[in-house]
Amino acid sequence: MNxxxxxxxIFELIKKVVFTDFVKGLxxxxxxNATKSITLKYPxxxxxxxxxxxxxxxxxxxDEKGRELCVACELCSKACPxxxxxxxxxxxxxxxxxxxxxxxxxxxDLVRCLFCGYCEDACPTRALRLxxxxxxxxxxxxxxxxxxEELLVPQAVPESFxxxxxxxxxxxxxxxxxxxxxxxxxxxxxxW
Amino acid sequence: xxxxxxxxxxxxxxxxxxxxxxxxxxVHSAFYLMVTLLQVAAIFILLRSPFLAAxxxxxxxxxxxxxxxxxxxxxxIGKEELTEAFNQQSVIAIPAVVVMLALIAYMIIGGKLSxxxxxxTDGILIGHGTEVLGKELYTKYLFPFEVVSILLLVALxxxxxxxxxxRQG
Amino acid sequence: xxxxxxxxxxxxxxxxxxxITMILFMLPLPLxxxxxxxxxxxxxxxxxxxxxxxxxxxPFADMIKLILKEDIVPDKADxxxxxxxxxxxxxxxxxxxxxxxxxxxxxxxxxxRQVSLYITDMNVGILYVLAISGLGVxxxxxxxxxxxxxxxxxxxxxxxxxxxxxxxxxxxxxxxxVLLSKSLSLVEIVKHQGGTILHWNFFYLPVGPVWFFxxxxxxxxxxxxxxxxxxxxxxxxxAGFHTEYSGMRFAFFMLSEYVAMVTVSVMSVxxxxxxxxxxxxxxxxxxxxxxxxxxxxxxxxxxxxxFTLPRYRYDQLMTIGWKILIPVSLVNxxxxxxxxI
Numbered sequence: 001m002n003x004x005x006x007x008x009x010i011f012e013l014i015k016k017v018v019f020t021d022f023v024k025g026l027x028x029x030x031x032x033n034a035t036k037s038i039t040l041k042y043p044x045x046x047x048x049x050x051x052x053x054x055x056x057x058x059x060x061x062x063d064e065k066g067r068e069l070c071v072a073c074e075l076c077s078k079a080c081p082x083x084x085x086x087x088x089x090x091x092x093x094x095x096x097x098x099x100x101x102x103x104x105x106x107x108x109d110l111v112r113c114l115f116c117g118y119c120e121d122a123c124p125t126r127a128l129r130l131x132x133x134x135x136x137x138x139x140x141x142x143x144x145x146x147x148x149e150e151l152l153v154p155q156a157v158p159e160s161f162x163x164x165x166x167x168x169x170x171x172x173x174x175x176x177x178x179x180x181x182x183x184x185x186x187x188x189x190x191x192w
Numbered sequence: 193x194x195x196x197x198x199x200x201x202x203x204x205x206x207x208x209x210x211x212x213x214x215x216x217x218x219v220h221s222a223f224y225l226m227v228t229l230l231q232v233a234a235i236f237i238l239l240r241s242p243f244l245a246a247x248x249x250x251x252x253x254x255x256x257x258x259x260x261x262x263x264x265x266x267x268x269i270g271k272e273e274l275t276e277a278f279n280q281q282s283v284i285a286i287p288a289v290v291v292m293l294a295l296i297a298y299m300i301i302g303g304k305l306s307x308x309x310x311x312x313t314d315g316i317l318i319g320h321g322t323e324v325l326g327k328e329l330y331t332k333y334l335f336p337f338e339v340v341s342i343l344l345l346v347a348l349x350x351x352x353x354x355x356x357x358x359r360q361g
Numbered sequence: 362x363x364x365x366x367x368x369x370x371x372x373x374x375x376x377x378x379x380x381i382t383m384i385l386f387m388l389p390l391p392l393x394x395x396x397x398x399x400x401x402x403x404x405x406x407x408x409x410x411x412x413x414x415x416x417x418x419x420p421f422a423d424m425i426k427l428i429l430k431e432d433i434v435p436d437k438a439d440x441x442x443x444x445x446x447x448x449x450x451x452x453x454x455x456x457x458x459x460x461x462x463x464x465x466x467x468x469x470x471x472x473x474r475q476v477s478l479y480i481t482d483m484n485v486g487i488l489y490v491l492a493i494s495g496l497g498v499x500x501x502x503x504x505x506x507x508x509x510x511x512x513x514x515x516x517x518x519x520x521x522x523x524x525x526x527x528x529x530x531x532x533x534x535x536x537x538x539v540l541l542s543k544s545l546s547l548v549e550i551v552k553h554q555g556g557t558i559l560h561w562n563f564f565y566l567p568v569g570p571v572w573f574f575x576x577x578x579x580x581x582x583x584x585x586x587x588x589x590x591x592x593x594x595x596x597x598x599x600a601g602f603h604t605e606y607s608g609m610r611f612a613f614f615m616l617s618e619y620v621a622m623v624t625v626s627v628m629s630v631x632x633x634x635x636x637x638x639x640x641x642x643x644x645x646x647x648x649x650x651x652x653x654x655x656x657x658x659x660x661x662x663x664x665x666x667x668f669t670l671p672r673y674r675y676d677q678l679m680t681i682g683w684k685i686l687i688p689v690s691l692v693n694x695x696x697x698x699x700x701x702i
Contacts, residue, residue, distance in 0.1 A: 022670075029403045029669040039407045219506055223442065226499065243545075246488035254495035255528055261502050262521045265514065322485060322545055 043180040047169035055130035069127030072103040076119035084112035106148035132157040205231035243322040389619045390420040403668040430608035442507035447613035450500020454620040460486040464649040486547035498524040505602035516601030520592035526682035531579035533690035537572040551636030558640040563633040584621040588670040626659030
């Protein structure tokens with residue numbers, strides 16, 4: 001309504017009688033109805049591979065010779081704001097690690113972890129990285145605690161892969177559980 | 193065949209009418225009244241008046257009963273108020289009801305409850321019942337029709353006036 | 362002695378009733394699927410996708426879920442009405458189809474016998490449809506009241522108030538159609554619109570479109586679709602009148618709602634868009650296909666509407682009903698009467 005008191009704006013009235021706004025709204029939704037969906041067909045056909053800056057599940061790296069980079073300095077656990085990382089060091093001169101101090105226990109409690117990334121910043125040897133695995137759900141609490149042995153296994157998306165793409169994937173259902181296998185060779189940019 | 197249907201509808205109508213006045217819960221009463229009205233509509237169909245049947249369902253069951261229910265649900269009549277309504281009335285009511293039933297029985301047995309059959313046969317009524325009704329209503333019975341409309345208008349205005357007064361006070 | 366033709370007629374009647382009832386029972390399966398797909402695509406999503414190819418088996422999964430779900434009756438509920446209410450909502454929704462004409466007479470090939478594509482041709486068909494479809498509101502009211510829950514009660518109250526307010530406008534538009542077609546029988550109304558597209562009631566200018574929009578708005582309010590879905594207002598009432606229902610009883614409410622939506626689509630087609638009459642003279646397209654096509658367009662329209670408009674406020678609802686639709690329909694009635702003299 002405009003400011004004029006008592007006066008009826010004929011133009012506004014005609015607009016109301018022929019449902020202009022209403023038709024405009026319908027046209028907008030009809031337009032969206034005809035556009036292509038932006039939903040990723042995850043997990044059956046597509047999977048989002050994040051950028052490198054993504055902070056997912058922790059991963060412990062090795063150097064080129066296959067030695068553990070972790071020197072169990074405990075800086076990560078000191079830097080952790082939620083105290084979810086436990087490191088117990090031990091001496092080892094068999095060449096498992098890059099120095100004679102390696103981790104006997106390196107575990108992270110994922111329920112408490114808030115994926116802030118302070119631990120990887122604190123790491124002096126770049127042993128610890130927050131990787132790009134984000135499918136962390138499970139049906140019991142056993143998977144909340146990740147041990148060193150598990151984290152030393154290289155993750156599906158290597159550090160060299162740039163990311164920020166949609167990879168085609170297959171959804172594998174086995175009695176042991178479900179798994180999504182992404183094919184990093186077949187990727188495409190997101191279309192929005 | 194029609195007789196059987198009539199007795200089915202009539203029995204349900206009478207039973208549910210008894211239900212209307214015997215159950216204590218007003219919403220259940222309304223439910224039974226709805227059943228009664230539907231049965232009456234069915235009897236109208238047996239009487240070759242589909243128009244009246246449809247209007248019965250449309251107006252009484254579809255609109256007026258919904259209004260009743262709306263009022264009943266909003267008012268939230270407690271059980272105490274309902275029992276209080278039965279004070280000393282039965283002393284007068286029972287003889288009055290007995291006398292009325294006796295009168296009705298007398299008239300039915302004496303054959304005095306009959307009206308002359310009009311000039312309309314089944315054939316006309318089945319196909320053109322609505323037309324006949326409409327023409328009669330708007331030509332021969334126009335004056336009573338208008339009187340009824342004015343009565344309803346008066347009732348409407350009266351109801352609004354009553355509510356307005358209530359709001360001022 | 363009952364002769365063979367009487368038995369054949371009776372058998373035909375029973376078959377027709379069974380076929381239509383089965384179709385109506387099965388209707389929510391495709392309709393829920395289509396509604397979700399339309400919702401998905403309007404919101405630039407996919408909709409059901411994972412159960413079966415393109416999510417086609419989703420309605421069956423839902424059906425299994427609803428059947429297996431526990432049937433909960435609240436402890437303090439009015440058990441009698443609570444159990445009866447879903448049926449009171451469902452039976453009128455189905456009973457309406459006794460009078461709806463899907464097509465004209467049709468000759469069965471090889472048998473040389475004519476079959477009419479409607480159950481009965483009532484001479485008060487339009488009144489019957491309006492009256493019976495109006496009864497469906499009892500299921501909502503009794504369901505809401507008997508649940509003994511505040512949300513359900515408010516939902517039931519709203520549905521009754523909405524019903525009363527919009528029933529008047531819808532019946533006025535029915536009167537308008539009766540004036541245009543000069544008959545109360547739905548078959549006659551459709552036959553009157555035969556010929557070219559310009560004979561349709563919608564194109565009886567200038568009153569036809571006005572009657573249509575009054576009917577459409579009023580009917581949308583009566584079947585509780587968006588933007589008039591106040592009885593089941595998810596935002597403020599939980600789920601409205603069926604908050605306390607679960608399992609199959611809830612499914613019956615949903616079924617009756619979908620059937621009511623189809624009824625309104627069918628009635629719009631029959632009253633305003635020429636029923637089974639073809640808009641253009643295209644050979645080899647049977648009339649029933651035209652009918653189904655128009656109904657499908659209307660069903661899509663209702664879904665489209667649902668994901669476009671927000672919900673009206675309760676006072677706006679009452680304003681639209683009493684201050685706009687009823688005066689407009691009264692004026693339109695006078696104009697139609699004058700045009701038809």
